[in-house]
Amino acid sequence: MAIAPGKNQTAKQPSKLNDPRFRALLFQIIASVTVAGFIYWLVNNTLHNMALRGISTGFAFLNNQAGFSILQSLVEYDETHTYGRTFVVGLLNTLLVSGLGIFFATIVGFTIGVARLSHNWLVNRLAMTYIEIFRNIPLLLQIFFWYFAVAINLPGPREAIQISDLAFLSNRGLFIPRPVFEEGFGITALAILFAVIFVIFLARWARRRREMTGQPFHTVYVSLGILFGLPAIAFIVTGTPLSWDIPEMGGFSFSGGLAVIPELFALTLALSVYTGAFIAETVRSGIQAVAHGQTEAARALGLRHSWTLRLIVIPQAMRVIIPPLTSQYLNLAKNSSLAAAIGYPDLVAVFAGTTLNQTGQAVEVISITMAVYLTLSLVISVFMNWYNARMALTER
Amino acid sequence: MKVKMKIAAIAAVAACSMAAGTAQAGKTFDSVKSKGFVQCGVSTGLPGFSVADDKGQWKGIDVDVCRAVAAAMFGDASKVKFSPLNAKERFTALQSGEIDVLSRNTTWTYSRDTSLGLNFAGVTYYDGQGFMVSKKLKINTAKKLSGAAICIQAGTTTELNVADYFRSNKMTYKAITYDTSDETVKAFEAGRCDVLTSDASQLYALRIKLSAPDNAIVLPEIISKEPLGPVVRQGDDEWFNVVRWALFAQINAEEAGLTSGNVDGMKTNKDPNIRRILGLEGVKGEMIGLKDDWAYQIIKQVGNYGEMFDRNVGKGSALGIARGQNALWSAGGLQYAPPIR
Structure with a gap:
């Protein structure tokens, strides 16, 4: 408060401009107004010029009939739906491939990352080779490889690789039996839910009892029994209300069953393998960041190697791993937009591709698409920050 | 490809916003004249229509449409630069001014003609x-x-x-x-x-x-029905006229029996129709803003419509497509151009 003028100093007050706090505020206001004004001018000018050139503007096109078909849709969609619906279809496909990619990349990354530190020479070198190969080849090439060289070079539907007439793998994708839930399956579903909740409480109770009394409890076996037993009883009692829709060869390809299209397969594989290599390095560095003394101390206490890893090393390593892991997840979600290169109908291919081209409204479509990726990244980021805060060192 | 498309889209926004209120008629004509070449949007490689050979020379019927425009503008069919575009990039590239004319097996439809701020200048190929x-x-x-x-x-x-x-x-x-x-x-x-x-x-x-x-x-x-033809920006009528009449000149030339081989000899021909096409009497080039011999240059350097068709997609090419609907109206086809008079 030394700079603020006192009450008695009214006679010779220094210029406000010499007050750094005032000056900082002033410059921030000027900068904000300039940026806002520039954006306003940009938007206004774009609209004005597009109108001048007879280019349609606005979002009314979202209600028009799309008239084209999309290869894979998680919601009901056909040619008679609107452009707005194509957005939803594309978005869900993007979320699907990002979700699957993140899931598998995490598994691959943690496995390879731990293997990289293995004392077994072969395992160690294999992990290193994996990391160096897949981290250093551009992702687009890997996608092309898994798609054009692997997925669509599988045998045709008539010569499909089959597993006992139930599952078929061909260049049209993987066809597996699809469960058909009949009336009364709800009770089984309810039983599963109940079993899960029960097991969670059981595990908590068992841990508390162990901490209080030191008596162990066979949580794993009891939990498994409940998880499988309860739904099984409900399932049998309600009269097995589940049948399978088995894929059948007919006409050009298989019909029925659940189809995993080769585009989804190739893209998920490429994203998981590529990002997995980066995650593996993150995991390795995280584990190595834990001081060696920690491991030695655990050994001195007589903990087994696997326990040391699980109880001492990993929890501490996670604090180092999570922030870069977040970046990898964000990259994966954004990289999924390379889907268009192999015809996977993601948001960029469907909405920023076909819809943009059929309507010609580039500015609107690209703006929406950019907003979606921004939102998606922010959501992942917020979630990972929350998880990071939870895992952070709690000082007592 | 994806990246290129986004750049094109951003360029569209940027171009629209920067060039505040400068979309008056005649802009493209003047800018092409002053820069000395035609920037032509073509496909990324479609034999017969637009494809680059092993020496990097572009060939095809869509390419020849642009060469004809250059011949009319500058008297030199080689003054064209080509921008290969995929189907998704093409309209944005034209709207943003990245190219002057889009000649890329593009179908003329109601919505493209009316809502994209573009105009189709004619039909080079009736397809389906x-x-x-x-x-x-x-x-x-x-x-x-x-x-x-x-x-x-x-x-x-x-x-x-x-x-x-x-x-x-x-x-x-x-x-x-x-x-x-x-x-x-x-x-x-x-x-x-x-x-x-x-x-x-x-x-x-x-x-x-x-x-x-x-x-x-x-x-x-x-x-x-897939009528394919060259596209220009809407509200740029002088330029639209040049592109449209470059094609019409080729069709009229075929009808009048003018070919790249005989066009020099035909200069002495007495037929007033031929003399008008060659700019020797009657109509003047200045009506369209060009030299009097603009159509002569097209025929001499690119050839008439039939020559262009045969060379690229017809009998004289690997595709071997029959004239069919693309024959002249006088031969039972759909190709028909208003007279030059």
């Missing part, structure tokens, strides 16, 4: 959509295609026509859409799809790209 299937499927009509997987290039009218055709015939299909026609061919060859669909002319062009062209056949059904 067809289907190509593998011979071993033993299918000879498109009516038996229910349940088939179909490879399509994204961002084309093709996507919509297929949907209409299958819907109206109560058939189902799976559409696999790729960015470029090369990818559709690769996927078709690998057997990812049973059918490749595109404009019939393109099917013939893509067929010769297959490793074994004889194993594929084009089905007889033509399911749509």
Whole structure:
């Protein structure tokens, strides 16, 4: 408060401009107004010029009939739906491939990352080779490889690789039996839910009892029994209300069953393998960041190697791993937009591709698409920050 | 490809916002005149229409349309620069001013003509959509295609026509859409799809790209009207006139029997129609803002419509497509140009 003028100093007050706090505020206001004004001018000018050139503007096109078909849709969609619906279809496909990619990349990354530190020479070198190969080849090439060289070079539907007439793998994708839930399956579903909740409480109770009394409890076996037993009883009692829709060869390809299209397969594989290599390095560095003394101390206490890893090393390593892991997840979600290169109908291919081209409204479509990726990244980021805060060192 | 498209889209925004209120008629004409060449948007490689040979020289009917425009503008058909574009990038590239004319097997439709801020200057090729299937499927009509997987290039009218055709015939299909026609061919060859669909002319062009062209056949059904032609920006009438009349001059030349071979000798011909086309009497070049011999230069350097057709897609080419609908009106086709007078 030394700079603020006192009450008695009214006679010779220094210029406000010499007050750094005032000056900082002033410059921030000027900068904000300039940026806002520039954006306003940009938007206004774009609209004005597009109108001048007879280019349609606005979002009314979202209600028009799309008239084209999309290869894979998680919601009901056909040619008679609107452009707005194509957005939803594309978005869900993007979320699907990002979700699957993140899931598998995490598994691959943690496995390879731990293997990289293995004392077994072969395992160690294999992990290193994996990391160096897949981290250093551009992702687009890997996608092309898994798609054009692997997925669509599988045998045709008539010569499909089959597993006992139930599952078929061909260049049209993987066809597996699809469960058909009949009336009364709800009770089984309810039983599963109940079993899960029960097991969670059981595990908590068992841990508390162990901490209080030191008596162990066979949580794993009891939990498994409940998880499988309860739904099984409900399932049998309600009269097995589940049948399978088995894929059948007919006409050009298989019909029925659940189809995993080769585009989804190739893209998920490429994203998981590529990002997995980066995650593996993150995991390795995280584990190595834990001081060696920690491991030695655990050994001195007589903990087994696997326990040391699980109880001492990993929890501490996670604090180092999570922030870069977040970046990898964000990259994966954004990289999924390379889907268009192999015809996977993601948001960029469907909405920023076909819809943009059929309507010609580039500015609107690209703006929406950019907003979606921004939102998606922010959501992942917020979630990972929350998880990071939870895992952070709690000082007592 | 994706990146390029986004850049094009951003460029569109940037160009629209920066050039505040400068979209008056005559802008393109003047800018082409002053920069000394025509920037022409073509495909990324479609034999017969626009394809770069091993020396990097662009060839094809769409390429010749641009060369004709350059011949009319500068008296030199080589003053063209080509921008290869995929189907998704093409309109944005034209709207943003990245190219002066889009000559890229583009179908003239109501919505493209009215809502994109573009104008179609004419029809260089009357096309229609067809289907190509593998011979071993033993299918000879498109009516038996229910349940088939179909490879399509994204961002084309093709996507919509297929949907209409299958819907109206109560058939189902799976559409696999790729960015470029090369990818559709690769996927078709690998057997990812049973059918490749595109404009019939393109099917013939893509067929010769297959490793074994004889194993594929084009089905007889033509399911749509696809008039292909050059496109310019709307509200740029002087430039529109040049592009439109460059094509009309070629059609008129074929009708009058003028070819690149005989055009010099025809200068002494007494036929007033021929003399008008060659700019020797009657109409003046200044009406369109060009020299009097603008049409002569087109015929001399690029040839008449028939020559252009035969050389690129017709008898004289690997595609060997018959004139059919693209014959002159006087020979039972649809090619008809208003007279030069």
